[in-house]
Amino acid sequence: MVETKSFSKLTADIDENEFDDAVGIGISELLDILSISKGAYEQLMKGGDTSAVKNASIIQRILSQAGGTSNMIEFW
Numbered sequence: 001m002v003e004t005k006s007f008s009k010l011t012a013d014i015d016e017n018e019f020d021d022a023v024g025i026g027i028s029e030l031l032d033i034l035s036i037s038k039g040a041y042e043q044l045m046k047g048g049d050t051s052a053v054k055n056a057s058i059i060q061r062i063l064s065q066a067g068g069t070s071n072m073i074e075f076w
Contacts, residue, residue, distance in 0.1 A: 010023070041056075
């Protein structure tokens with residue numbers, strides 16, 4: 001992901017949002033490759049318990065390895 005973003009072509013007329021999309025890596029993109037769903041991350045961050053994010057990541061990874069579907073894991 002970093003390599004792809006590093007080689008993006010930029011033009012002089014690019015605006016801030018286009019620049020961010022072209023070269024920035026946001027939390028939503030990171031969550032696509034991490035072992036925690038975006039929904040779980042958002043819920044846990046609302047609660048303010050940072051250790052819960054790690055625990056949810058472990059639980060979701062185990063559910064996935066056990067053959068749980070995406071819907072099942074998201075419902076958890």
